[in-house]
Amino acid sequence: MEARAEELRRRLAALGFDDVRFAATAALTDEGLPAWLAAGLQADMQWMERTAEKRLQPDAVLPGARSIIMLGVNYGPARPTGGSVQWARYALHDDYHDTVKPGLVAAGRALEEIYGVKGEDYRYYVDTGPVLERSWAARAGVGFVGKNAMLISRRYGNWLLLAAILARVELPPDPPIRKKFEIRNSKFENAPGLLCGKCTRCLDACPTNAFPRPGVVDARRCISYQTIENKGVIPRALRAGIGAHVYGCDVCLEVCPWNRFAQAGRRMLLTVRDEIGALTLAELLELTPERFAAVFKGTPIKRVKFAGLLRNACIVAGNSGDRSLLPALVRLAAHDVALIRVHAVWAVRRLGGDAMLASLRAGEKDASVLEEYAAAD
Ligand code: B12
Ligand code: SF4
Numbered sequence: 001m002e003a004r005a006e007e008l009r010r011r012l013a014a015l016g017f018d019d020v021r022f023a024a025t026a027a028l029t030d031e032g033l034p035a036w037l038a039a040g041l042q043a044d045m046q047w048m049e050r051t052a053e054k055r056l057q058p059d060a061v062l063p064g065a066r067s068i069i070m071l072g073v074n075y076g077p078a079r080p081t082g083g084s085v086q087w088a089r090y091a092l093h094d095d096y097h098d099t100v101k102p103g104l105v106a107a108g109r110a111l112e113e114i115y116g117v118k119g120e121d122y123r124y125y126v127d128t129g130p131v132l133e134r135s136w137a138a139r140a141g142v143g144f145v146g147k148n149a150m151l152i153s154r155r156y157g158n159w160l161l162l163a164a165i166l167a168r169v170e171l172p173p174d175p176p177i178r179k180k181f182e183i184r185n186s187k188f189e190n191a192p193g194l195l196c197g198k199c200t201r202c203l204d205a206c207p208t209n210a211f212p213r214p215g216v217v218d219a220r221r222c223i224s225y226q227t228i229e230n231k232g233v234i235p236r237a238l239r240a241g242i243g244a245h246v247y248g249c250d251v252c253l254e255v256c257p258w259n260r261f262a263q264a265g266r267r268m269l270l271t272v273r274d275e276i277g278a279l280t281l282a283e284l285l286e287l288t289p290e291r292f293a294a295v296f297k298g299t300p301i302k303r304v305k306f307a308g309l310l311r312n313a314c315i316v317a318g319n320s321g322d323r324s325l326l327p328a329l330v331r332l333a334a335h336d337v338a339l340i341r342v343h344a345v346w347a348v349r350r351l352g353g354d355a356m357l358a359s360l361r362a363g364e365k366d367a368s369v370l371e372e373y374a375a376a377d
């Protein structure tokens, strides 16, 4: 059994998975999820509530599942990002949901060949299914859960994307990470902060105070949620904190000292799109729907759609202090899409261009935009 499991591990690693570890599928005793949902920290991600039971119980996802194969894909950066527009690092690639999938298909074939199972005997996911990926990765020893809620690898730091294969195959479970002199004072299996010690860098650095407790993210306050998942108006109180983050946020990942062990990824299952990181704020504000579709084709950024990205770019422009962006923002304050107008009006006012909006204000009818004009900052 061990020999077959090691052959499977070798074949999956050769496909481009940077970490391959196994866990046995008993139900998780992870109480983080129910508490998180009960407190409403999921914002409007109702799909998290609908699938909560399944997330804790793999048998409800694949009846008869015996093991879960946790896979890590290292996207460790070759060079630092930063500047006047900041993107989540994972977004500067083709959409990993698409590029990791062929690896999972091939991994399934390896499982079939080595264990003689059929396609119906396993199910794979990369961020796409009702699987608490970080908890399973912690149980399989891929890493530990940090106070920033991330699954942190001792080999790759915070730069590891996760994928999972549930299978009706018995694999020898790998041990979770344990501290040398661990005092198990928590009834929770993956309680956050195992190897954080006294460090609180991530909690202190979060620009929007999104951590009510170590290891717990309030999605309503998280820049990643607001700039990616929220399809509507971004709460005014959070806009200044969004700073230069135009899509996603890596602040609580970047500051983590465990990244000192990170190595640049092999990227066998990823395709780098560096040209996106090179776009200037002025270029983003000039985007048309056609150019948006062409530039962001194949990337995860297409998920926020044209209006969502323009909304985010207006906030970044408002925070930039760069008054040379005012003419572009005034044009956007007259855009057909109200969502863009709301945020453009905010940005113009934040840059002190109030007077430039007078004629537009007179003709405005949409309630959300009028509210923006009326708001006191
Ligand atoms: C919903 C979601 C989000 C939401 C909510 C984030 C969150 N912290 O839950 C939003 C949109 C904000 C988000 C943001 C990001 N996400 Co996200 N997200 C997910 C998703 C789909 C579900 C996560 C989930 O179940 N959340 C619910 C909470 C309760 O669970 P959790 O944090 O995962 O689980 C921990 C707690 O339960 C805790 N815990 C256990 N027991 C106990 C007990 C107590 C008392 C407490 C307090 C806690 C606790 O430990 C658990 C194990 O890690 C997963 C994919 C998946 N299917 O798992 C990706 C995933 C977590 N996201 C990922 C990434 C990369 C990000 C971003 C970095 C993207 C970006 N750059 O903008 C940020 C990071 C924000 C952060 N610090 O967490 C990766 C993380 C990889 C990794 N190495 O950890 C995942 C795994 C996707 C993937 N397949 O790679 N995400
Ligand atoms: S991703 Fe950004 S906003 Fe969200 S918790 Fe981390 S630092 Fe805070």
Ligand code: SF4
Binding pocket: 146, 147, 148, 149, 193, 195, 196, 199, 200, 201, 202, 203, 255, 256, 257, 258
């Ligand atoms: S920054 Fe510090 S506290 Fe936060 S996850 Fe990393 S080691 Fe833990």
